[in-house]
Amino acid sequence: MTTTTPSRGRRRAPTRIERAAGRAAALQRPRVILALLLLLALTCALLLDGYLRAEVGGDERVRTGASADKVPDKVLNGGPILTFQGGRATTVSAPAKTIALTFDDGPDPTWTPQVLKVLAENDVPGTFFLVGSMVSRHPGIVRTMVEQGNEVGIHTFTHVDLSYQSAGRIKREMEQTQLALAGAAGITTTLFRAPYSSETDAIDNYSWPVYRKLGEDGYTSVFVDTDSDDWKRPGVSKIVQWATPKSTDGAVVLFHDAGGDRAQTIKALPQYIKKMKAKGYTFTTISGVMEKQRAASRPDGASATAPSAAAPSATPSSAAAPSASTGVASRGRDIPADPATAAGSGRQAAHHKATGTTLYEGKALIWAVAVAEWTVPALSAGLVVVGVAVMGRFAMMLVLARRHHKQRTGRRFSWGPPVTRPVSVIVPAYNEKECIAATLTSLARSTHPIEIIVVDDGSTDGTADIAESLGLPGVRVIRQENAGKPAALNNGVRHARNDIVVMMDGDTVFEPDTVRHLVQPFADPSVGAVAGNAKVGNRTTLIGAWQHIEYVMGFNLDRRMYDLLRCMPTIPGAIGAFRREAVLQVGGMSEDTLAEDTDITIALHRAGWRVVYQEHARAWTEAPGSLKQLWSQRYRWSYGTMQALWKHRGSLTDRGPSGRFGRVGLPLVVLFQVVTPVFAPLIDVFTIYSMLFIDFRAALLAWLAVLGVQLLCAAYAFRLDREKYRYLLMMPLQQLAYRQMMYLVLIHSCITALTGGRLRWQKLKRTGEVGASAGVR
Known part of the structure; x- marks a missing residue:
């Protein structure tokens, strides 16, 4: 040694x-x-995308056939617009020969732009009740919708039946949709239509508390007089027929701009508008209907600028009235309606300009959804x-x-003739006192002739001393200052006497035939x-x-x-x-x-x-x-x-x-x-x-x-x-x-x-x- x-x-x-x-x-x-x-960001993107598509937190339950004995008769038999001015339930109907076109379940990237094009070509406004998750996925369509002079309302964020949901879930559905609107178009709204709703006579004991609570928060709930049933795709003529009010009655009419194939709706809509105009009907928004009724109810019949449809002057307290920036009273902020949208024709009187925290939170939501919308398909x-x-x-x-x-x-x-010449085994070691003895002892039992070179790389636990004390034949111990494993191996190669070198770790044990098997491929030059x-x-x-x-x-x-x-x-x-x-x-x-x-x-x-x-x-x-x-x-x-x-x-x-x-x-x-x-x-x-x-x-x-x-x-x-x-x-x-x-x-x-x-x-x-x-x- x-x-x-x-x-x-x-x-x-x-x-x-x-x-x-x-x-x-x-x-x-x-x-x-x-x-x-x-990984957390990936998980959040998946959950957000799943929430937008109703895969996460989705609830497809729809209540039918419930009793309505707790609902006031004046509501069940009233008009399609329900408000709670002064804390009292009040319904409003469309005046004669007045139609408010309403559209549910959008925005849809295929059908909503086509609906907007028909409305613009016929100079007719519409009121769109939007699903918040769709708003956050297609903000550009909503921006165009508002800029074109249409009115928007909330149709919840995930299109769930609110009569099954907790108060916390209802609040989230409304607030999240308001934020989506703020981020998409810079506005919030006070109009609301519940998913799966129709005429007011469909209100039951389970949904009535929901409407009452939202009304107390300043929301105007909107139902329908006439349903086109276009979602059934019965044909263009049937859609036009079913959407037509009786006689000269005014009506809030329901169409859909999303939720399936709306090709029949796109064909029926211009025909319907032309038919109703020919019969002397005018078209307006939900806020326009309410303004007409207010004007008609004044003794002198004078016209006035419409107040916010969901912020009646009889309820001045910010704790009861909706916030103009969010439309939700619990936010505790009451910002006046934007004059540019609340004045004039009353088309957008329900809109409020989003400002401050609400605006930035809304933009952040739109951005987060955009990231999720891009991330999830890419990940898929x-x-x-x-x-x-x-x-x-x-x-x-x-x-x-x-x-x-x-x-x-x-x-x-066969690799060739058996390789029998001696080889050098290099063992780099750094603080291997627990293993070095077993390693060297196993090498000493090798059936192939070897020399053993232990390169101690600055060990502080006596590894080199243990190697020397074993007294095994053919073992050389080389000490060097700590320089790392590559340096230890290179040092061993420089001191090797044979043309084949075997490198191993200081904690490894060889079987007796390991070296013999390992070197046989070297018969191939x-x-x-x-x-x-x-x-x-x-x-x-x-x-x-x-x-x-x-x-x-x-x-x-x-x-x-x-x-x-x-x-x-x-x-x-x-x-x-x-x-x-x-x-x-x-x-x-x-x-x-x-x-x-x-x-x-x-x-x-x-x-x-x-x-x-x-x-x-x-x-x-x-x-x-x-x-x-x-x-x-x-x-x-x-x-x-x-x-x-x-x-x-x-x-x-x-x-x-x-x-x-x-x-x-x-x-x-x-x-x-x-x-x-x-x-x-x-x-x-x-x-x-x-x-x-x-x-x-x-x-x-x-x-x-x-x-x-x-x-x-x-x-x-x-x-x-x-x-x-x-x-x-x-x-x-x-x-x-x-x-x-x-x-x-x-x-x-x-x-x-x-x-x-x-x-x-x-x-x-x-x-x-x-x-x-x-x-x-």
Whole structure:
């Protein structure tokens, strides 16, 4: 045994890498928080979009046949406009030969613009009772509607029967629609029509308290005299006939500009307007009807500017009258109606100019909905891409792994003459006192001739002393100041006496035949490096079992696929063999990235060397034993992989055999190890969303189908590696918990890649238990 010890000096100043590592460490917590915020934002976008489409919080109940004995007869038999001026229920009817055209359920991007065009061409105003969720999705249509001189009212936010809803839900339905109107057109309104309502005689004991409460808050509830029933699509002539009042009666007439195919409505509307004008009818808004009735009720018949339809002067208190900025008394603000809209013809007397907080909250709602409207379809498309990529990867792994297994186990397969010459095994070690003895003892039992080089990277726990005290033959201990794993490996390569070097971790245990199996591919002179089969030794814990499944399925099955495609992306740090000549040719282990193993593997590909996978060369490693250590390790792996891929992005344009990795491997690694995992949480988020709000059974069956495919792949991988299937019982729980953590780690890594930063070679806490359990399955 020989020992090399560098001279000791005064404490050195931190290196550039160490200073960068310090800065990066300070940024870790904010990046984790940002990753969580991104997932939260995605969830909020889904919930908002689902709420807009009545998938979240939707209620399709409609009450029919209820008693109306508590409703005053003067309301049941009164006109279609219900107010509560002075706290008393009052109904208003349209004057003779006066029609107020009303439209429900919009705005609709297809039909509402066509309705507006017909009204404009015939110089007729309309009153549109709008669904708040539709307003927030199509604000431009509402803006045009108001600018054209039409009047708008509230038709709730999600088109629910308010008689079933709590007081809090009713308040939200009204306030949210007011905010949508404020954001879309800069106004609020005091008109209201309940979904599923018709004439006043349909008011029952359940809906009456709702109308009374809204009336006390200053809302004017609007019903109908004449229903065109255009939603039934009975034909143009029937729609015109059913919308025509009897004799010369005035009427509030109901049409629909949304909620289905309104082609018949668009054809019937101009015919109806021309017919009624020919009969001497005039058209106005709901506020216009109320103004005409006020004028008619004055003794002198004089005309006057219409007061706000829902802010009667008899109710001056802001606690009882609606706020002009929101139309809801509970907001506690009473801003006068905008003279530009409340004066004159009375067409828009129910409108109030939105100002202050209401205006900004409304604009924020419109903006949030626009983001959700853009985000959800984009995510849906991404989900399709991810789903296809995931299933494609599973199919590729199964097909290519099976072919790889048959090829390598066939009788005719041979790497060439057996490799029997000695090799050098390099063991970089930093504070590995729990594991170093087991590691070196396992190497001493090797059936292949080896020299062992332990590079102690500034350990402070006596690792080097333990290695020396074992007295094992052929072991050299080299001490160096702490410089990181790449530097330790390069130091070992410089001291190696043989042309083949095996690199392993200080916590890894080899089987006696591991080195012999690992070096046989070097019989082929084109092979520059060999990846071994890393196994999780501490698999008895839940976290260990999850990682065991991942190693067998996610790593080793992948390596078979990449080997067959001749684009292996990574030689694992736990077990890998290299031609010393090839390592020196590419400049050794680089400190440019956190994934020095991926970095050198890609560099070897670009230098023209072949990299292969040797499944029979097994190494038992101690996987992280806690979630914190696991996060730290996988964060370094995923971030380092991104760094290596970016460093070697030039391989995309490499020509000849050395360009195969750039043409095949790099795109596959980016797709399968970066893009797909980053967007894979979409599958889980959409699954949960679908289970909660759409179709629980269908979503559950889809999730179980995907799990079944994964179990099939895992079972095949376990069969190839001759592992026991009992660990697959942990797989469903792994998909629910472990995989989510890996998603967050990758998102964390992506954020770090975008914001910059470096990490030093991180040391995980070891227990040394692998030494006792190596080879036990």
